[in-house]
Amino acid sequence: MNAIKSANYEDIKLSNAQIAWRAAQDIADGAYVNLGIGFPEMVARYQPPGREAIFHTENGILDFGEAPPAGEEDWDLINAGKKAVTLNPGAAFFHHADSFAMVRGGHLDVAILGAYQVAQNGDLANWSVGAKGVPAVGGAMDLVHGAKRVAVLTEHITRKGEPKLLERCTLPLTGVGCVTRIYTSLAVIDIENARFVLREKLPAISLEGLQSLTGAELVIDGLVTDLNVPEL
Amino acid sequence: MNAIKSANYEDIKLSNAQIAWRAAQDIADGAYVNLGIGFPEMVARYQPPGREAIFHTENGILDFGEAPPAGEEDWDLINAGKKAVTLNPGAAFFHHADSFAMVRGGHLDVAILGAYQVAQNGDLANWSVGAKGVPAVGGAMDLVHGAKRVAVLTEHITRKGEPKLLERCTLPLTGVGCVTRIYTSLAVIDIENARFVLREKLPAISLEGLQSLTGAELVIDGLVTDLNVPEL
Amino acid sequence: MDKTIASPAEAVAGIADRAVVMIGGFGGSGAPIELIHALIDRYVKTGSPKNLTVVNNNAGNGHVGLAALIEVGMVRKLICSFPRSADPRVFTEKYLAGEIELELVPQGTLAERIRAGGAGIPAFYTPTSYGTELAEGKPVAEFEGRPYVRERWLKADFALVKAHVADTHGNLTYNKAARNFNPLMCMAARTTIVQASRIVPPGGIDPEHVVTPGIFVSQVVEVPDPAQEEELNRAGAVYPEGTSP
Amino acid sequence: MDKTIASPAEAVAGIADRAVVMIGGFGGSGAPIELIHALIDRYVKTGSPKNLTVVNNNAGNGHVGLAALIEVGMVRKLICSFPRSADPRVFTEKYLAGEIELELVPQGTLAERIRAGGAGIPAFYTPTSYGTELAEGKPVAEFEGRPYVRERWLKADFALVKAHVADTHGNLTYNKAARNFNPLMCMAARTTIVQASRIVPPGGIDPEHVVTPGIFVSQVVEVPDPAQEEELNRAGAVYPEGTSP
Numbered sequence: 001m002n003a004i005k006s007a008n009y010e011d012i013k014l015s016n017a018q019i020a021w022r023a024a025q026d027i028a029d030g031a032y033v034n035l036g037i038g039f040p041e042m043v044a045r046y047q048p049p050g051r052e053a054i055f056h057t058e059n060g061i062l063d064f065g066e067a068p069p070a071g072e073e074d075w076d077l078i079n080a081g082k083k084a085v086t087l088n089p090g091a092a093f094f095h096h097a098d099s100f101a102m103v104r105g106g107h108l109d110v111a112i113l114g115a116y117q118v119a120q121n122g123d124l125a126n127w128s129v130g131a132k133g134v135p136a137v138g139g140a141m142d143l144v145h146g147a148k149r150v151a152v153l154t155e156h157i158t159r160k161g162e163p164k165l166l167e168r169c170t171l172p173l174t175g176v177g178c179v180t181r182i183y184t185s186l187a188v189i190d191i192e193n194a195r196f197v198l199r200e201k202l203p204a205i206s207l208e209g210l211q212s213l214t215g216a217e218l219v220i221d222g223l224v225t226d227l228n229v230p231e232l
Numbered sequence: 233m234n235a236i237k238s239a240n241y242e243d244i245k246l247s248n249a250q251i252a253w254r255a256a257q258d259i260a261d262g263a264y265v266n267l268g269i270g271f272p273e274m275v276a277r278y279q280p281p282g283r284e285a286i287f288h289t290e291n292g293i294l295d296f297g298e299a300p301p302a303g304e305e306d307w308d309l310i311n312a313g314k315k316a317v318t319l320n321p322g323a324a325f326f327h328h329a330d331s332f333a334m335v336r337g338g339h340l341d342v343a344i345l346g347a348y349q350v351a352q353n354g355d356l357a358n359w360s361v362g363a364k365g366v367p368a369v370g371g372a373m374d375l376v377h378g379a380k381r382v383a384v385l386t387e388h389i390t391r392k393g394e395p396k397l398l399e400r401c402t403l404p405l406t407g408v409g410c411v412t413r414i415y416t417s418l419a420v421i422d423i424e425n426a427r428f429v430l431r432e433k434l435p436a437i438s439l440e441g442l443q444s445l446t447g448a449e450l451v452i453d454g455l456v457t458d459l460n461v462p463e464l
Numbered sequence: 465m466d467k468t469i470a471s472p473a474e475a476v477a478g479i480a481d482r483a484v485v486m487i488g489g490f491g492g493s494g495a496p497i498e499l500i501h502a503l504i505d506r507y508v509k510t511g512s513p514k515n516l517t518v519v520n521n522n523a524g525n526g527h528v529g530l531a532a533l534i535e536v537g538m539v540r541k542l543i544c545s546f547p548r549s550a551d552p553r554v555f556t557e558k559y560l561a562g563e564i565e566l567e568l569v570p571q572g573t574l575a576e577r578i579r580a581g582g583a584g585i586p587a588f589y590t591p592t593s594y595g596t597e598l599a600e601g602k603p604v605a606e607f608e609g610r611p612y613v614r615e616r617w618l619k620a621d622f623a624l625v626k627a628h629v630a631d632t633h634g635n636l637t638y639n640k641a642a643r644n645f646n647p648l649m650c651m652a653a654r655t656t657i658v659q660a661s662r663i664v665p666p667g668g669i670d671p672e673h674v675v676t677p678g679i680f681v682s683q684v685v686e687v688p689d690p691a692q693e694e695e696l697n698r699a700g701a702v703y704p705e706g707t708s709p
Numbered sequence: 710m711d712k713t714i715a716s717p718a719e720a721v722a723g724i725a726d727r728a729v730v731m732i733g734g735f736g737g738s739g740a741p742i743e744l745i746h747a748l749i750d751r752y753v754k755t756g757s758p759k760n761l762t763v764v765n766n767n768a769g770n771g772h773v774g775l776a777a778l779i780e781v782g783m784v785r786k787l788i789c790s791f792p793r794s795a796d797p798r799v800f801t802e803k804y805l806a807g808e809i810e811l812e813l814v815p816q817g818t819l820a821e822r823i824r825a826g827g828a829g830i831p832a833f834y835t836p837t838s839y840g841t842e843l844a845e846g847k848p849v850a851e852f853e854g855r856p857y858v859r860e861r862w863l864k865a866d867f868a869l870v871k872a873h874v875a876d877t878h879g880n881l882t883y884n885k886a887a888r889n890f891n892p893l894m895c896m897a898a899r900t901t902i903v904q905a906s907r908i909v910p911p912g913g914i915d916p917e918h919v920v921t922p923g924i925f926v927s928q929v930v931e932v933p934d935p936a937q938e939e940e941l942n943r944a945g946a947v948y949p950e951g952t953s954p
Contacts, residue, residue: 030465032679052465054633054679058816059735060886062677063633063666075737075939076887082736082794082939090633090666092674093885095892095920096735096766097583097824100817101651104584104835107679123840134768134801135813137843138791142817145836146584176840262710264924284710286878286924290571291490292641294922295878295911307492307694308642314491314549314694322878322911324919325640327647327675328490328521329579329828332572333896336590336829339924355595366523366556367568369598370546374572377591378829408595576830585821586852588833607831607861616852637917672882673918 009157009213012204013185017232019153021046023112023183026151027053034058034103034143036113036126037081040153043112046232054090056108058139060099063091080139103139103146111147113140115154115182117169120216121194122179124152125171137174144175156184156213163215165189165196186210188227195219200227241389241445244436245417249464251385253278255344255415258383259285266290266335266375268345268358269313272385275344278464286322288340290371292331295323312371335371335378343379345372347386347414349401352448353426354411356384357403369406376407388416388445395447397421397428418442420459427451432459466632467678468663469685472502475657479503479513479622482540486519486578486620486649487530491549492693494642496626496659497529499685501703503624507538508704515540519578519620521571521645523547523555526697531555532704539564543618545571551697570598573615575648581619582651582680589614623653626690627676630660631667634681635674643675650680659687711877712923713908714930717747720902724748724758724867727785731764731823731865731894732775736794737938739887741871741904742774744930746948748869752783753949760785764823764865766816766890768792768800771942776800777949784809788863790816796942815843818860820893826864827896827925834859868898871935872921875905876912879926880919888920895925904932 014022016039024046027033034056035041047053054063057079064085068074073084102108117125124144127137144150154164165182182189187210188200198218201210203226211218246254248271256278259265266288267273279285286295289311296317300306305316334340349357356376359369376382389395397414414421419442420432430450433442435458443450469475476499479485489495507513518539523546524531531554533539542564547555558564569577570592580588589612593599603614625646627636636658638646650656663686702708714720721744724730734740752758763784768791769776776799778784787809792800803809814822815837825833834857838844848859870891872881881903883891895901908931947953 054465056679057886059738059889061671062679073939074885075937076739076885078736078738078886082738087671088666090631090635090678091671092635092669092677093671093883093888094674094677095888096816096820096890097893098677100820101579101583102677102679104817104821104837105582105651106584107582107651128842134792134797134804134811136791136793137813137815139816141815141841141843142837145839146817173841286710288924289641291493291644293916294924305694306640307692308494308640310491310493310641314493319916320911322876322880322923323916324880324914324922325638325643325916326919326922327643328571328575328645329648330922332575333824333828334922334924335572336576336592337827337896338829339827339896360597366547366552366559366566368546368548369568369570371571373570373596373598374592377594378572405596576828580833583821585833585835586855586857587850588825588830590830605832610831612831640917672885 012202014229015232017042018229019183019185021232022188022229023151023153024048027051027110031109032056032107034108034111034147039114040112041081056102058099060094060096061091063088100142103142106146106148108147110149110151111143112151112153113143115152115164116171117164117166118152118179118182119166119169120191120196122177122191123169124174124179125169127174128172130171140174144178149180150178151181151183152179153183156186163213166215197221198224200225202227244434245388246461247464249274250461251415251417253464254420254459254461255383255385256280259283259342263341264288264339266340266343266379271346272344273313288334290331292326292328293323295320332374335374338378338380340379342381342383343375344383344385345375347384347396348403349396349398350384350411350414351398351401352423352428354409354423355401356406356411357401359406360404362403372406376410381412382410383413383415384411385415388418395445398447429453430456432457434459467634467681467684468632469683472498472659472685472687473505475499475683475685476503476506481513482515483513483621484517486623486653488625488646488649490521490644491525494626494638494644494646495529495693496624497691497693498687499624499657499659500529500533504532504536504704507536514538517541517543519543519618521545521574522549523552525549525693526551527554527702528696529693534558534564541565541567543567543569545569545574568598575645577615577618578645578648578652580617582648585617587614587616618652620653621655623649623656625650625656625658627658627660629662629664629669630658630684631664631669633666634678634684635669636676636681637669637673638675647676650676655682656680657682658684659690660684661688661690662686712879712926712929713877714928717743717904717930717932718750720744720928720930721748721751726758727760728758728866729762731868731898733870733891733894735766735889736770739871739883739889739891740774740938741869742936742938743932744869744902744904745774745778749777749781749949752781759783762786762788764788764863766790766819767794768797770794770938771796772799772947773941774938779803779809786810786812788812788814790814790819813843820890822860822863823890823893823897825862827893830862832859832861863897865898866900868894868901870895870901870903872903872905874907874909874914875903875929876909876914878911879923879929880914881921881926882914882918883920892921895921900927901925902927903929904935905929906933906935907931
């Protein structure tokens, strides 16, 4: 990637909130959803009016809500990111084996996760940057093989300007052939038959420009529409 | 077996209640116990004073008590034999997977079951009399490989006068090498190193008489005491 | 989100011929009699669903509930642990006549296979049934010198479940030992249909007391004062009414 | 039968060197801080227990609870899913210095392995970790054309558990999401030691609301107003007090 492209990228790309907003539009009313720790958690804020998703957290809550005001935290009522949460009416508590029965047993409609890399065959790398440091996996490997639909939210390229959507992941895998849709800062891409199929892209970037920031072929198979997201 | 021996057997043998009484004396205070459907259920009546066992039923209750008076049954509160029961203070309900986690996971101190046949290697046959009719197994196969101690209550011989304690079971097995103690209508016998080791016998029967009603060698290894049981 | 369905008839309308149907309960406790009878009503009127595979601990008692489902001829195969009861004639006669298939499974293995189906565990090892004819043909492995039998998960197209209280999101509680197989079957079916004595709004069940979280439940239908199989049988009931046992 | 023990110190007195100890909690929620600190007190006084293998979802935070147990040098090996936290320095430094062994297990696999240990299931298959480096060396099998990894049960000599209410028979409830690994660990340990905010007589917990039945519990000790790890850390606490972080 050359510097000019990266500079341009910073100008046009969606913010994390905007990527989360776009992902939220695809969540059906009544869906059971797990949001990965960090940036994917923002998806909960952008549920379209009239739709009510139910959020699952691995540590044993269904239907938790917003964070409580500072000072009113109950530290027995936290999410997988160890942040204090509140409960919605209709919430339930359960132990970890039941929680991961929900995950592994295919009961979640969608899991939305962050990514270091995604390959065109659906492989995901999001838990380890390799040799150094302390490895930590949490529930990611369970989620990618459990939820009915596994979607990824990610910047289209790394801070160094390198593509994150690749022919093959080079980092340690979280799961094999598990991702079916990627919401990036530039585009919405489905994975079908081990290919990246472009569905939506920002009007501000050309198809060629997008391809040059992508580490594997972007296939056009049907309509490619504009990726329109409000200011947030 | 000849008819004379069988006639004599009927005169001297313990009643089912008496066999159950004897088995109850070996249950420690605080023990968690599962009693097989039917005759073994009588063991609960004969807990020695000052000892409190907690009874488990496969369908999902710990610490159930006596049957309620007729007409006061709650048919959602039954035991594994589908008989109405009551609860003791400290009872708990749980689903079948948790119930058999207790069984299979080695959490029960003792399971006390009936038997068609027991072999000197600890094999038990108590679920099927072979080809004809409808087979039914229930929780017996789980109990014999789960509880810390598996004991059997049984008549020493069949109604036809045939031995039930054998070198090898001839009926379909419930479990392999699982029984460690047998309370019969004539004796208390341990299974050790694939041998029947006689511990107690009724004073009214000779060692030779007992051996003649037993289908495998009765080994003497240590003291053999009198089997003394009150009238019940 | 509201999972409430107006009637048992509507709730069971989607069950197709040859479906695998788990039916909760242990004997009569926790047996969803009204859902079963609604299914029989449909069959009597339409001839469907038939050739069902039913998973239950037992094989019915008398001439109501599961026994009635078998008696009218809707069940091709039964997967259960204990096909005996106070009055098991309906199943026994069909079985001895070769009109119904039986897969006999030890009770704890049955429970664990259903849980495994719900938990995404395709197979597991258990000491239960090792060395017996119920383990014939199943893979065996040793762990720490002890032999175990490999068992497969059990899943269903539908589960018919009896709960005590449900909320409209499908969170459930049960009444006493009526819990038994019901929470497990909720997990293991593609579509879980629940009859509850009472349906309350979300928040009507304490989150600490939920036994089955709503994620495992597809539909809830209110059946106040549900029948108890044991009481029906003591009264000599037959279903459908007017048929002769 | 009364499983009550007078103090955390007495409750943890039997834990030997090289024991495998499961410690409940997810981060600070459900972490049995007082039992852990009692164990540290014993080690500080007697030099034992040491070379422990600890099973927990995490690796401690700050300088209290599990982090303190590691910091004083009692832990030889940690089995966990996520050894990161707001302040993971204690574990990180020992790990990078090669002073502590780490077995990293996906969170759902960790939970299921513990449950399997408690349920007498020596091994099971899961899709989790297939094709990743965490599955290296583990047997793989296909079911219905999909690959799965075989995982083994996990058992412990002791479990340290935090409950909300206990009765003297060991029946337990938990507070909100503090439930997490605690009920599973109760099942999987030879000796399960529970601290509860309140101990009530038998019958003090509704049988419908028991989360952990007493059969899984060996000892209960009352710890009213237990510490929350998060609050200790926000206050900059260090255990044992007076040591420097």
